[in-house]
Amino acid sequence: MEALDIISYFLLLGLLLVSVKVVTTSNVIHAAISLxxxxxxxxxxxxxxxxxxxxxxxxxxxxGAVIVLxxxxxxxxxxPLGQNAELDNDKNKSLxxxxxxxxxxxxxxxxxxxxDSQIIVTTGTSxxxxxxxxxxxxxxxxxxxxxxxxxxxxxxxxxxxQDNALVDENQI
Amino acid sequence: MSAQPFLIAAAGLFSIxxxxxxxxxxxxxxxxSIELILNAVNINFVVFNAMLxxxxxxGQIFTIFIITIAAAEVGIGLAIVLMLFRNRKTANIDEFDxxxx
Numbered sequence: 037m038e039a040l041d042i043i044s045y046f047l048l049l050g051l052l053l054v055s056v057k058v059v060t061t062s063n064v065i066h067a068a069i070s071l072x073x074x075x076x077x078x079x080x081x082x083x084x085x086x087x088x089x090x091x092x093x094x095x096x097x098x099x100g101a102v103i104v105l106x107x108x109x110x111x112x113x114x115x116p117l118g119q120n121a122e123l124d125n126d127k128n129k130s131l132x133x134x135x136x137x138x139x140x141x142x143x144x145x146x147x148x149x150x151x152d153s154q155i156i157v158t159t160g161t162s163x164x165x166x167x168x169x170x171x172x173x174x175x176x177x178x179x180x181x182x183x184x185x186x187x188x189x190x191x192x193x194x195x196x197x198q199d200n201a202l203v204d205e206n207q208i
Numbered sequence: 209m210s211a212q213p214f215l216i217a218a219a220g221l222f223s224i225x226x227x228x229x230x231x232x233x234x235x236x237x238x239x240x241s242i243e244l245i246l247n248a249v250n251i252n253f254v255v256f257n258a259m260l261x262x263x264x265x266x267g268q269i270f271t272i273f274i275i276t277i278a279a280a281e282v283g284i285g286l287a288i289v290l291m292l293f294r295n296r297k298t299a300n301i302d303e304f305d306x307x308x309x
Binding site: 040041044045048051052055056058059064067068071074075078081082084085086087089090093094097098101102105106108109110112113114122123124125128129131132133135136137139140143144147148151152154155156157158159162165166169170173174177181182184185187188189191192193195196 | 209210216220221222225228231233234235240241243254255258264268272277282283288293302
């Protein structure tokens with residue numbers, strides 16, 4: 037168990053370092069790439085906790101699809117690529133630091149006191165059981181969430197579609 | 209393994225996301241910070257699932273649902289950002305002050 041402890045410390049330290057880079061870098065592309073690393077380390081953490089299906093879903097959905105969407109968003113809104121000092125709102129910085137640090141202190145105080153002696157016992161693979169449960173007991177939420185995804189897809193297309201009548205009106 | 213470092217790291221990830229939401233000006237960067245927060249919640253769910261040894265794996269199932277909803281949220285959010293950019297020619301969140309008198 038000691039080796040697993042050391043691996044988990046390294047992973048969690050790397051997770052925090054890379055995620056700090058997401059919110060502090062002044063380059064939009066670097067922020068998106070740092071989010072990729074954050075998610076990859078999260079997937080590794082999930083593997084450590086014997087949740088390998090969730091780790092694979094993270095890699096497929098987040099790293100495969102969501103990051104590509106973000107890069108499209110960055111390109112389409114023509115955010116200035118490269119170094120950009122205008123990316124941060126400097127007058128909010130000290131206030132944001134106070135708020136986030138106090139949230140961190142409160143949360144970690146609670147976690148430190150409440151889960152002092154809790155031990156995680158990993159149980160090997162869980163994918164087979166997860167599939168059975170997801171398609172038997174949780175099949176109704178599963179269908180509902182797929183419907184939500186369909187609605188979001190149609191809504192996204194409707195919102196982002198160029199309205200030709202409106203464009204013509206503006207051009208005249 | 210002890211559960212504590214995982215939970216404290218998730219709390220750190222959450223507060224880093226809060227910092228990003230408050231300090232970023234570009235709307236796409238704010239959405240990136242929201243992803244960090246959702247990720248912290250996912251880590252908490254999986255850690256609690258492993259800690260409690262739940263026979264129904266409800267933590268992992270909730271994590272999958274959260275990932276699905278997050279994907280939908282990013283799609284809709286970026287569509288809204290696209291519309292805002294078309295109408296206002298900027299993606300800076302402090303310039304969308306139509307409701308401020």
